[in-house]
Amino acid sequence: MQRKQIAIVGTGLIGGSLALQLNEKGLAANIIGVDANKLHAEKALEMGLVDEVMELEDAIEKSEVIILAVPVDAVLKLLPGILDKVSDQVVIDLGSTKSLVIDLVKEHPKRGRYVSAHPMWGTEFSGPEAAVKGAFEQKAVILCNTSLSDNDALEWAQMMFEKIGMHQLLMNAEAHDLHAAYVSHISHITSFALANTVLEKEREEDAIFELASAGFESTVRLAKSNAAMWVPIFMQNRENVLDVLNEHISQLKKFKSCLEKENYEYMFELIGQANKIEKVLNPGQKIGLDSTGKLKI
Amino acid sequence: MQRKQIAIVGTGLIGGSLALQLNEKGLAANIIGVDANKLHAEKALEMGLVDEVMELEDAIEKSEVIILAVPVDAVLKLLPGILDKVSDQVVIDLGSTKSLVIDLVKEHPKRGRYVSAHPMWGTEFSGPEAAVKGAFEQKAVILCNTSLSDNDALEWAQMMFEKIGMHQLLMNAEAHDLHAAYVSHISHITSFALANTVLEKEREEDAIFELASAGFESTVRLAKSNAAMWVPIFMQNRENVLDVLNEHISQLKKFKSCLEKENYEYMFELIGQANKIEKVLNPGQKIGLDSTGKLKI
Numbered sequence: 376m377q378r379k380q381i382a383i384v385g386t387g388l389i390g391g392s393l394a395l396q397l398n399e400k401g402l403a404a405n406i407i408g409v410d411a412n413k414l415h416a417e418k419a420l421e422m423g424l425v426d427e428v429m430e431l432e433d434a435i436e437k438s439e440v441i442i443l444a445v446p447v448d449a450v451l452k453l454l455p456g457i458l459d460k461v462s463d464q465v466v467i468d469l470g471s472t473k474s475l476v477i478d479l480v481k482e483h484p485k486r487g488r489y490v491s492a493h494p495m496w497g498t499e500f501s502g503p504e505a506a507v508k509g510a511f512e513q514k515a516v517i518l519c520n521t522s523l524s525d526n527d528a529l530e531w532a533q534m535m536f537e538k539i540g541m542h543q544l545l546m547n548a549e550a551h552d553l554h555a556a557y558v559s560h561i562s563h564i565t566s567f568a569l570a571n572t573v574l575e576k577e578r579e580e581d582a583i584f585e586l587a588s589a590g591f592e593s594t595v596r597l598a599k600s601n602a603a604m605w606v607p608i609f610m611q612n613r614e615n616v617l618d619v620l621n622e623h624i625s626q627l628k629k630f631k632s633c634l635e636k637e638n639y640e641y642m643f644e645l646i647g648q649a650n651k652i653e654k655v656l657n658p659g660q661k662i663g664l665d666s667t668g669k670l671k672i
Numbered sequence: 673m674q675r676k677q678i679a680i681v682g683t684g685l686i687g688g689s690l691a692l693q694l695n696e697k698g699l700a701a702n703i704i705g706v707d708a709n710k711l712h713a714e715k716a717l718e719m720g721l722v723d724e725v726m727e728l729e730d731a732i733e734k735s736e737v738i739i740l741a742v743p744v745d746a747v748l749k750l751l752p753g754i755l756d757k758v759s760d761q762v763v764i765d766l767g768s769t770k771s772l773v774i775d776l777v778k779e780h781p782k783r784g785r786y787v788s789a790h791p792m793w794g795t796e797f798s799g800p801e802a803a804v805k806g807a808f809e810q811k812a813v814i815l816c817n818t819s820l821s822d823n824d825a826l827e828w829a830q831m832m833f834e835k836i837g838m839h840q841l842l843m844n845a846e847a848h849d850l851h852a853a854y855v856s857h858i859s860h861i862t863s864f865a866l867a868n869t870v871l872e873k874e875r876e877e878d879a880i881f882e883l884a885s886a887g888f889e890s891t892v893r894l895a896k897s898n899a900a901m902w903v904p905i906f907m908q909n910r911e912n913v914l915d916v917l918n919e920h921i922s923q924l925k926k927f928k929s930c931l932e933k934e935n936y937e938y939m940f941e942l943i944g945q946a947n948k949i950e951k952v953l954n955p956g957q958k959i960g961l962d963s964t965g966k967l968k969i
Contacts, residue, residue: 497887557870562891565862567942568923570949572916573854575923577952590794593890594859599950602943606936617931619869624924626865626872627917634914639903645864646899652867653896655874 376534378404382438384431384453386410386419388498389469390444391506394424396539399508407434411449419503435460440531443468448607450476458485465528467492467535471555472611473519473548487525490532493517493551494541495559499599512540517555519548556615561623563597563605564616570598673831675701679735681728681750683707683716685795686766687741688803691721693836696805704731708746716800732757737828740765745904747773755782762825764789764832768852769908770816770845784822787829790814790848791838792856796896809837814852816845853912858920860894860902861913867895 381397383390386408397403408425410416416428435441435457443450443457447470457466458480467490468476477491494516498505516536521529536543546554573595609616633642678694680687683705694700705722707713713725732738732754740747740754744767754763755777763786765773770788777783791813795802813833818826833840843851870892906913930939 499887557873558888561866561869562888564924564927565866566891567946568920568927569858569862570946571923571926571942572858572920574945574948575919576854576916590796590894591855591859593893594863595949596890597887598946600943600947602940602947605943606939609931609939610934610936613931613934617928619873620924620928620931622872623865623869624921624928626868627861627921627924629868630861630865631914631917631921634906634910634917637907637910639907642903642906643899645868646897646902648871649864649867649895650897650899651871652892 376401378402379439379531380405380407380437381440381442382407382409382434383425384409384434384441384443384457385445385449386415386425386503387444388501388505388507389494390442391419391422391424391503392496392508392510393442393444393469393539394419395506395508396511397535400538402535402538407438409434415503422503422506424503424506431457432460435464438464440465440467442466443470446470446604446607447472447476447611451479451611454480454489455483458483458489461485461488464488465490465531467532469494471559471608473517473551475611477520477523477548481523486523488528490521490524490528491519491548492532492536493519493555494536499597501601501604511536514541515544516541517544517546517551519546519551521545552612553615556612556619560608560612560616561619563600564609564620565623566595566597566600570595673698675699676736676828677702677704677734678737678739679704679706679731680722681706681731681738681740681754682742682746683712683722683800684741685798685802685804686791687739688716688719688721688800689793689805689807690739690741690766690836691716692803692805693808694832697835699832699835704735706731712800719800719803721800721803728754729757732761735761737762737764737832739763740767743767743901743904744769744773744908748776748908751777751786752780755780755786758782758785761785762787762828764829766791768856768905770814770848772908774817774820774845778820783820785825787818787821787825788816788845789829789833790816790852791833796894798898798901808833811838812841813838814841814843814848816843816848818842849909850912853909853916857905857909857913858916860897861906861917862920863892863894863897867892 378401381403383394383406394406397406406425408416408419408428409431419425420428441457441464443453450468450470454468454476466488469492471493473491473493480486480489494511494514496511496514533543629645675698678700680691680703691703694703703722705713705716705725706728716722717725738754738761740750747765747767751765751773766789768790770790774788777786791808791811793808793811830840926942
C-alpha cells in the first residue's frame with residue numbers, strides 16, 4: 376500500500392480524528408489541512424493533526440485524496456467546485472446526509488471520482504481539540520450509491536475505512552437518510568428539547584441541577600452539540616426528521632395518556648416493548664461480520 | 673465508629689451496590705439480605721454481597737440498621753410494618769419518590785427511626801449481578817424532611833452517606849419529587865418513547881440498527897430499565913411527571929414547527945439555548961462543596 380498525499384477539508388472533530396487515524400494506520404504520506412476557520416487550521420497544525428495548511432485550491436492540486444469533513448451545508452457549497460478542479464484525485468465526503476449532495480453532482484463529468492460516505496461516529500464536541508484517538512474503530516460506515524463511483528476511487532475509500540477499523544454497509548442515499556433520521560438525527564432533537572425543558576424550569580427552581588444523575592447526563596449529553604453542524608442536517612433531511620419526530624411525539628403521548636388515565640397496565644406494556652431495544656444495542660455482535668468473520672459489505 | 677448489624681431489604685442493583693460500599697468502608701459488622709425474590713437473595717449470598725439471608729421479620733430483630741432498596745411500591749407496602757416492629761433500629765429507604773411514603777408514616781409512633789433518602793445513582797440494569805463497586809461515589813443524595821427523624825438515626829444515615837462518598841442535600845419531599853421528575857424521571861420516559869419510535873420503524877426496515885451510533889445508544893440506554901421499578905415511580909410522582917412531560921412535548925413541537933415552517937433561524941436559537949445545559953453537566957464542580965471544601969448540607 377502506497378501512502379497518499381491527503382487533504383482534509385474541515386479540521387474539526389471529524390477531520391481531526393480522521394487525521395489521527397490516517398497517520399496511525401500509515402495511510403498518509405502527508406496531510407494538508409484546509410479550514411475556513413483560520414484558528415482551527417492553526418490549532419490543527421500546532422497539534423500535529425495536519426502537516427501543513429493551505430487554501431483549498433492549492434490543496435486540491437497537491438493531493439491524491441481529498442476528504443470533506445465539514446457541515447453538510449458546506450459540503451453542498453464546496454463539492455461541485457472541487458470536482459471541477461480534480462483530475463484523478465479521490466474525493467470523499469463524510470457528511471451526515473446523503474441524498475441532496477448525491478443529487479447535486481449526479482451529472483458532473485467527474486462524478487466517478489466522488490465517494491459518498493457517512494461514518495457513524497461523533498461526539499457532542501467540536502473543533503480540532505475535540506479530535507479523539509482511535510475514533511471510528513468498530514463503528515459502521517455507510518457508503519452510498521457506490522455504483523456511481525469509479526472502481527479505483529471506491530476501492531481506495533473502502534481500503535481506508537477498513538484500515539481505520541470500520542464495518543462497511545452499502546445503501547442508497549434515500550435509505551441512508553431515512554435510517555439516519557431514526558438512529559441519529561432524532562436523538563439530537565430529543566436531547567435538545569429535553570435540555571430546554573429542564574433549563575426552562577431552572578429559571579424558577581435554582582437547585583434543580585444539584586440532583587442531576589448519570590441517567591439525565593446520558594440523555595442530554597447530545598444537547599451540547601453544535602447548531603452550525605446540526606441545523607443543516609435537519610434542513611437537508613427535513614422530511615424524514617419530521618416523520619420520526621411526529622412518531623416520537625405520538626409515542627410520548629401514549630405515556631402521557633397512561634398517566635392521565637392511570638392506565639399502568641398499558642404503561643408496563645409500553646416499557647416492556649421499549650426494553651427490546653437491548654437486543655439491538657450491542658452493535659459489535661450484530662454489525663459488520665458475516666458467519667465466516669468477513670466484513671458484510 | 674462501631675460496625676453495625678445491617679439488613680438490606682432488596683438485594684438488587686441498589687441494595688447490592690450499597691452492600692459492596694458498606695463492606696469496603698467498614699460500616700457493616702454483618703449484612704443480612706432480605707429479598708422476596710429467592711433467586712436474587714441466593715445470588716447475592718453466593719456473590720458475597722450479603723453474609724446471610726433471612727426473612728424480613730427475623731432480619732429486623734437481628735439488625736441495628738434496616739435499609740430498604742426495593743421499588744417504591746414495595747416501600748409503601750413494607751415500611752409501616754417495619755416501623756411497627758422496630759425498637760431503636762435506624763430505618764432508611766432509598767426510593768426515587770418521597771412524598772407519598774413520608775405522608776404514609778407521618779403519624780407512626782416510630783416515625784423518628786425513619787430517614788428518607790434518595791441517592792442519585794443507578795444504572796439501567798437490575799438484580800444482584802448488576803451491583804457496581806464504587807457506586808454512589810461523588811454523587812448526590814437527597815435527604816427529605818430530616819426534622820422528622822430522630823437525631824441519632826439521622827446522624828448515622830448522614831455518616832453512612834458521607835463515608836460512601838455522597839454529597840448530601842436536604843430538601844422537603846415535595847421539592848424532591850418535583851426536581852426528580854425533571855432530572856431523572858422524564859429522561860426515562862423520553863428514552864422509552866424513543867426506543868419505541870425506532871422499534872416501531874424497525875418492523876418495516878430491517879437494516880435500521882446497523883447504523884446505530886454512540887449518540888443513539890446514549891439517548892436510549894435508559895430504555896433498558898425495568899418496568900417493575902419505574903411504573904411505581906411514575907404512579908407515585910404522577911402529577912410532576914405529567915407536568916414535565918407536557919413541557920417536553922411542547923419543546924419538541926417547537927422543533928417540529930421550525931421544520932414545518934422551515935424557520936431555521938429559530939432552530940438555531942433553540943439549539944443555542946439547549947447548549948447552555950453544558951454549564952450544569954459538570955456536577956463535580958457545582959455540587960456538594962462550599963468555599964471551605966466542606967459538604968454543603
